[in-house]
Amino acid sequence: MLFSILFYISLCIFILGTAWKVTTWFTRCIGPASRGIPSSRRVSAALQGMLRTLFSRKIVVVAAAFFLDGILQRRILKESVLRWVMHITLFAGFMLLLLMHALDEWITMRLFAEYSSTVNPFFFLRDFLGVLVLVGLGIAALRRFILKVPRLKTRTPDRIALLLLAIIMVSGLLLEGAKMLSHREYQQMVEDYADTDDAEELRALESYWVQEFGVASPDVSPPFPDETLSLGREVHEMSCAYCHAPSPWAFAGYGTNRAMLPIATFLERVHAVLIFWHIHILACFIGLAYVPFSKMFHILATPVGLAVSAVTDFEHSDPANIATRQAIELDACTQCGTCSLRCSQVGAFEFLDNPYILPSERMAYLCRLGRSGRPGPAALEALRQGAYICSNCDRCTVVCPAGINLRELWISVREDLIQEEAPEPVMLSPFSFLRGLRRPVLERTVDYGGPLSRARIAVLGNGAEGKPSSGEREPLPILGPQETAKDPLLQAEHFAHCFGCRTCTTVCPVVAAFEDPEDGLGLLPHQIMACLGLGLQDMAGRAGMLWDCVTCYQCEEHCPQGVRITDIFYTLKNRVIQEGWNPRQRLTDTREEAKQQTAEDRDPLP
Amino acid sequence: MNTYALFLGCTIPARVQPYENATRAVLGKLGVRLVDCRDFACCGYPLRNVDQRAFLFSAARNLALANHLGLEMLVLCKCCFGSLKAAQHILRRDAAARNDIGRRLQEQGLRLDADIEVKHLLSVLRHDVGPATLKEKVTRPLTGLKVSAHVGCHALRPSHITRFDDPVSPRIFDELVEVTGAKSIQWDTKLDCCGAPLLGVNDELSTALTRNKLDMASKAGADHLCTACPYCQLQFDTVRQRLREGNDPPDVVPPVLYPQLLGWSMGIEHKLLGIEKNAMDPVATDAI
Numbered sequence: 075m076l077f078s079i080l081f082y083i084s085l086c087i088f089i090l091g092t093a094w095k096v097t098t099w100f101t102r103c104i105g106p107a108s109r110g111i112p113s114s115r116r117v118s119a120a121l122q123g124m125l126r127t128l129f130s131r132k133i134v135v136v137a138a139a140f141f142l143d144g145i146l147q148r149r150i151l152k153e154s155v156l157r158w159v160m161h162i163t164l165f166a167g168f169m170l171l172l173l174m175h176a177l178d179e180w181i182t183m184r185l186f187a188e189y190s191s192t193v194n195p196f197f198f199l200r201d202f203l204g205v206l207v208l209v210g211l212g213i214a215a216l217r218r219f220i221l222k223v224p225r226l227k228t229r230t231p232d233r234i235a236l237l238l239l240a241i242i243m244v245s246g247l248l249l250e251g252a253k254m255l256s257h258r259e260y261q262q263m264v265e266d267y268a269d270t271d272d273a274e275e276l277r278a279l280e281s282y283w284v285q286e287f288g289v290a291s292p293d294v295s296p297p298f299p300d301e302t303l304s305l306g307r308e309v310h311e312m313s314c315a316y317c318h319a320p321s322p323w324a325f326a327g328y329g330t331n332r333a334m335l336p337i338a339t340f341l342e343r344v345h346a347v348l349i350f351w352h353i354h355i356l357a358c359f360i361g362l363a364y365v366p367f368s369k370m371f372h373i374l375a376t377p378v379g380l381a382v383s384a385v386t387d388f389e390h391s392d393p394a395n396i397a398t399r400q401a402i403e404l405d406a407c408t409q410c411g412t413c414s415l416r417c418s419q420v421g422a423f424e425f426l427d428n429p430y431i432l433p434s435e436r437m438a439y440l441c442r443l444g445r446s447g448r449p450g451p452a453a454l455e456a457l458r459q460g461a462y463i464c465s466n467c468d469r470c471t472v473v474c475p476a477g478i479n480l481r482e483l484w485i486s487v488r489e490d491l492i493q494e495e496a497p498e499p500v501m502l503s504p505f506s507f508l509r510g511l512r513r514p515v516l517e518r519t520v521d522y523g524g525p526l527s528r529a530r531i532a533v534l535g536n537g538a539e540g541k542p543s544s545g546e547r548e549p550l551p552i553l554g555p556q557e558t559a560k561d562p563l564l565q566a567e568h569f570a571h572c573f574g575c576r577t578c579t580t581v582c583p584v585v586a587a588f589e590d591p592e593d594g595l596g597l598l599p600h601q602i603m604a605c606l607g608l609g610l611q612d613m614a615g616r617a618g619m620l621w622d623c624v625t626c627y628q629c630e631e632h633c634p635q636g637v638r639i640t641d642i643f644y645t646l647k648n649r650v651i652q653e654g655w656n657p658r659q660r661l662t663d664t665r666e667e668a669k670q671q672t673a674e675d676r677d678p679l680p
Numbered sequence: 681m682n683t684y685a686l687f688l689g690c691t692i693p694a695r696v697q698p699y700e701n702a703t704r705a706v707l708g709k710l711g712v713r714l715v716d717c718r719d720f721a722c723c724g725y726p727l728r729n730v731d732q733r734a735f736l737f738s739a740a741r742n743l744a745l746a747n748h749l750g751l752e753m754l755v756l757c758k759c760c761f762g763s764l765k766a767a768q769h770i771l772r773r774d775a776a777a778r779n780d781i782g783r784r785l786q787e788q789g790l791r792l793d794a795d796i797e798v799k800h801l802l803s804v805l806r807h808d809v810g811p812a813t814l815k816e817k818v819t820r821p822l823t824g825l826k827v828s829a830h831v832g833c834h835a836l837r838p839s840h841i842t843r844f845d846d847p848v849s850p851r852i853f854d855e856l857v858e859v860t861g862a863k864s865i866q867w868d869t870k871l872d873c874c875g876a877p878l879l880g881v882n883d884e885l886s887t888a889l890t891r892n893k894l895d896m897a898s899k900a901g902a903d904h905l906c907t908a909c910p911y912c913q914l915q916f917d918t919v920r921q922r923l924r925e926g927n928d929p930p931d932v933v934p935p936v937l938y939p940q941l942l943g944w945s946m947g948i949e950h951k952l953l954g955i956e957k958n959a960m961d962p963v964a965t966d967a968i
Contacts, residue, residue: 418690418722421738426731465722467690502881503729510880511918583872587888622882626873627837631847647729
């Protein structure tokens, strides 16, 4: 009775949770292109798409994706054999146990007329599958805690998932062992099923069962004479053998049984069977209810994601379906960390201390975003900068075992973030190359130039073009020897050799591209060098030319005095980005902000 | 037989696969062996604007990985080449940076070596393989084809660091073009930057610089612009397409990557060289 109630409660929670999740697939908007599309449109586009696929050759593509990537998991195999073994054992073991053991009344019993859980092959298989899962869990723990795979973060949801699975499996094995051990259980079965009342036969049966089946009896104990055992076997074959294979077939449960034998009486007294049963059942039900709210939801979302990815593409599909696909992809993420393992920007991650440079961290954040609402400005800034520091190399996309098109996800997320008011100076770098290539497409849906203007204004400080304000000028304060000593940029070796020949400006192709260079660019290269010579590094730092420098090194190549102009420009740019947008400072702010939010909204940065 | 660790960088696998495919096809025929290293990551070039140490670490990590393999690096992208050379130069002279980065690499089981050989594809073809060997393999000389060799900037300058070629009068690229039987014509703005570093940052300026180059190549009568860098190739291709779709389409010369040109003259099939994939659509790639 209790069992049914608990089962139905957890099933309800599971169904409602899944329903809510599926709804978010049609309501969640990622990227500017998705915002104008109403959810009803997305639902109808999805239904149309599904019908079209179902009645066309595309269904083969979907089936292939589902089978090869969803069941056989060949994408994981491509990445690493160890991971594939880990996941296949977990997946196959757990799924088969779910279908054939937990749902045996609905499935196994209907498929196999002679099914009984204690008869082979089911008896053996149940243990075998359970051990498979434990092997998988072992490898998972090995990877996370001993091998310490780089950039693979282990968070609470990961620990909960591993722990829950472990509890279910271990409690199951203990339950099995305890049931085999229990005299109470044995006697109940004898009452229900024994074909004889004869005391001698019953005693023989019990002896046989102590010998072969692991029962701990207070009445009989080994060693048993052969005649007893053969009589016992006869009775067994009449009453019990139809449903019972010898216990050692369930090798793992039998193992726990043998281990528990010394404390059999104690276990009997505390009704160990009931205790283990409750733990096992409760763990399963908690697991069931927890699925939609945990990373285990990927069991449902990833196959759906794989199927959808197989038939949509970002160039040609209905934008409504693309929006839905990206929402599904967020749930399809299993937090496996492969994307971060292969990310090209590992160097940036090492030094800039911004976790959102790593794709898996961005995913984790996006997934949490659904639950905790709008993040604070410091967190947003870290996310925006982290998402922009990406060379768009596509590696994360190629290796993702869940088939998520991470590249398009980042492009959407990035565009969302830079379209907000806060500027992103990292945009003024070759990280914007792909955006430039995609300009014609972007211009259809977003304000392409707005984020760039905001970034420029932010780095220049005194006007969008970086021109010194016209009109009256204050006399420029020159720094004394004390100040210059502190700043490496103002060291003599950088510009002391400059004698103002202006070759740098003369050979600069950017300068040559303007009819009136001073008007178009503001301070020119030789003027920026002169600023440094005069100790006016702030003014040099706010020159627009820095960001229009095409880094072709003509100036540095042709400077007759060997002044490293392009490299000095790089140093000035680094300064501007770090002084205004120091990632370390920002992360400290984010942590402060996080503490002030409620527990639910907390952003667990590492 | 020469063996190199192939360094592809970020742009080629994602957006310019023909460069990789053509290079493998051509080097295969020349008996050059390429070793792939899955752990190679970004050379650090885009990080130069953002943070010097992040850039140095990114470059140094790749150098350390090549050191681990015990091979010279063969680099296809000129921006990668320039940034790896620059990093080597800085690390050789700045002991503090060298120690810091060396320590961090050690934590990851790698040893920093700022002295390993880093070579661009063109240098390998010109110096290691040699024009004589190349000429032997040319079965279909591209006689009559007029090509403007785009030397560009990041491999060439600063010349005392990259040591790629003479900075004022470079010859390597021209010699390699002529090996195929084509004529490498002289043209203005040969040594100018293609403008790619500014695409997405200042599109007007970037396009103006590129257009200038395309116009000069056309004026000199070139049939093709030859590149040896994915950024240059993408920049010329993209801007050329945009100009042709504009109101006043000028005569713009189609860009081709050097291994495609060489492969063409060596009789390698066009499909392998990916020539029809030039004029690449930057929105969709074949990666997925």
